[in-house]
Amino acid sequence: xxxxxxxxxxxxxIAEALAAFAEAAGDASYIAGGQSLVPALALRLQAPERLIDxxxxxxxxxxxxxxxxxxxxxxxRHVEAHDDPLIARYAPLLALAAPHVAHPAIRNRGTLxxxxxxxxxxxxxxxxxxxxxxxMEIAGPEGARRVPAxxxxxxxxxxxxxxxxxxxxxxxxxxxxxxxCAFDELARRRGDYAIVGCGAxxxxxxxxxxxxxxxxxxxxxxxxxxxxxxxVLAGGVLDAETIRRAQAALADDLDPQDDEQxxxxxxxxxxxxxxxRLLGRIAEAS
Amino acid sequence: MTxxxxxxxxxxxxxxxxxxxxxxxxxxxxxxxxxxxxxxxGCEMGVCGACLVMLDGVPVHACLTFAVQAGGGAVETVEGxxxxxxxxxxxxxxxERNALQCGFCTPGMLVTAHGLLVRKATPSRExxxxxxxGNYCRCTGYEAIVDAIEAVARxxxxxxxxxxxxxxxx
Numbered sequence: 001x002x003x004x005x006x007x008x009x010x011x012x013x014i015a016e017a018l019a020a021f022a023e024a025a026g027d028a029s030y031i032a033g034g035q036s037l038v039p040a041l042a043l044r045l046q047a048p049e050r051l052i053d054x055x056x057x058x059x060x061x062x063x064x065x066x067x068x069x070x071x072x073x074x075x076x077r078h079v080e081a082h083d084d085p086l087i088a089r090y091a092p093l094l095a096l097a098a099p100h101v102a103h104p105a106i107r108n109r110g111t112l113x114x115x116x117x118x119x120x121x122x123x124x125x126x127x128x129x130x131x132x133x134x135x136m137e138i139a140g141p142e143g144a145r146r147v148p149a150x151x152x153x154x155x156x157x158x159x160x161x162x163x164x165x166x167x168x169x170x171x172x173x174x175x176x177x178x179x180x181c182a183f184d185e186l187a188r189r190r191g192d193y194a195i196v197g198c199g200a201x202x203x204x205x206x207x208x209x210x211x212x213x214x215x216x217x218x219x220x221x222x223x224x225x226x227x228x229x230x231x232v233l234a235g236g237v238l239d240a241e242t243i244r245r246a247q248a249a250l251a252d253d254l255d256p257q258d259d260e261q262x263x264x265x266x267x268x269x270x271x272x273x274x275x276x277r278l279l280g281r282i283a284e285a286s
Numbered sequence: 287m288t289x290x291x292x293x294x295x296x297x298x299x300x301x302x303x304x305x306x307x308x309x310x311x312x313x314x315x316x317x318x319x320x321x322x323x324x325x326x327x328g329c330e331m332g333v334c335g336a337c338l339v340m341l342d343g344v345p346v347h348a349c350l351t352f353a354v355q356a357g358g359g360a361v362e363t364v365e366g367x368x369x370x371x372x373x374x375x376x377x378x379x380x381x382e383r384n385a386l387q388c389g390f391c392t393p394g395m396l397v398t399a400h401g402l403l404v405r406k407a408t409p410s411r412e413x414x415x416x417x418x419x420g421n422y423c424r425c426t427g428y429e430a431i432v433d434a435i436e437a438v439a440r441x442x443x444x445x446x447x448x449x450x451x452x453x454x455x456x
Binding site: 001002003004005006007008010031034035038039041042043051053055079099102103104105106108109189190191 | 288291307308309311330331332335338341344345346347349350351352354355357398401402415416417419420
């Protein structure tokens with residue numbers, strides 16, 4: 001349970017971090033909170049020659065509203081996602097999901113950037129980035145680029161981030177006051193990996209669903225957007241019948257596989273139960 | 287082997303510099319290099335909570351933080367919290383309620399309780415349970431631990447300070 005020896009470097013800027021990675025000829029890992037990386041190192045699932053500690057780079061910090069979009073530095077901690085008033089108002093799905101992420105002490109150190117860059121399919125924040133149509137700002141040797149969430153999550157633990165590139169920030173279209181959000185997950189124990197999790201964001205106007213965005217976690221190798229269920233909801237009234245049809249539509253959106261603990265049919269069933277609860281909660285509150 | 291590097295930390299109010307290998311966790315650094323064995327090493331993967339310390343004012347896992355990462359930071363271990371008497375009432379309440387059996391998890395439980403009460407003065411039992419979700423007690427003492435933390439929150443809300451509990455209970 002001890003990591004293999006590595007050298008440690010703490011850059012002060014993104015440019016320094018990228019240069020340090022290039023210098024290590026690929027045999028390096030960036031570390032921020034380290035709440036997933038340190039166990040991986042201890043178990044020797046990863047054994048980089050060099051750790052580049054990006055936790056002290058000011059450019060990776062900060063939460064601000066710019067032109068209708070919330071910019072979250074990659075170093076934003078899980079606990080900040082829960083507590084920050086700008087996030088609560090403009091990216092409420094993150095605030096709602098945060099209490100479900102691991103345990104309080106992990107949330108004190110873990111970062112949004114680390115969680116999303118790791119892209120564990122059971123993680124809450126990657127799925128919520130997908131639901132919110134976030135854009136990931138990535139810095140690399142060739143300069144900065146932006147990747148929409150829909151193109152970001154590619155396969156199990158695989159994202160659009162190329163080796164050596166660094167996730168810098170999230171740009172999230174600010175939620176409007178008409179948006180109603182809900183998040184929940186089914187897990188065996190508090191803080192444990194979810195069997196299935198779901199976030200829903202509905203734009204409601206005069207009793208009608210103007211817009212629906214739904215993303216699920218723990219239903220496949222990547223977070224999944226429930227586009228068919230969204231189509232069922234959009235333009236209609238959020239009543240019991242519509243909710244039932246949205247639940248049924250999940251069969252077209254999800255293709256869960258059997259695993260040791262949960263058969264595919266049960267996972268789909270639980271996803272439907274969860275979606276029904278969330279939509280019911282939103283309908284009741286509006 | 288990668289050479290040890292100097293790490294400067296403020297531990298329980300005292301700033302010191304020691305050499306540490308980059309791969310040495312903060313938990314091992316505290317226990318082996320500084321003899322502060324109140325921080326317990328349990329699962330060493332962030333699940334059991336026995337290694338919790340306060341880092342820059344919040345509870346974190348000392349097993350999931352390399353000492354070099356904490357460089358420049360301020361750490362309070364259970365020894366520091368105990369000596370400064372900020373958790374004297376928590377320790378007393380754990381004693382009174384028999385909120386421990388073997389005691390292995392107790393330092394982490396105390397750090398969690400301290401972190402919780404700093405953040406929220408009068409948490410509900412549900413909130414206390416949620417805060418303890420990352421602390422394992424394999425002797426099954428949770429109910430008494432929740433009782434103890436709740437009792438301290440009430441006493442503090444009623445104006446009693448931790449220092450009043452410095453004396454050992456009879």
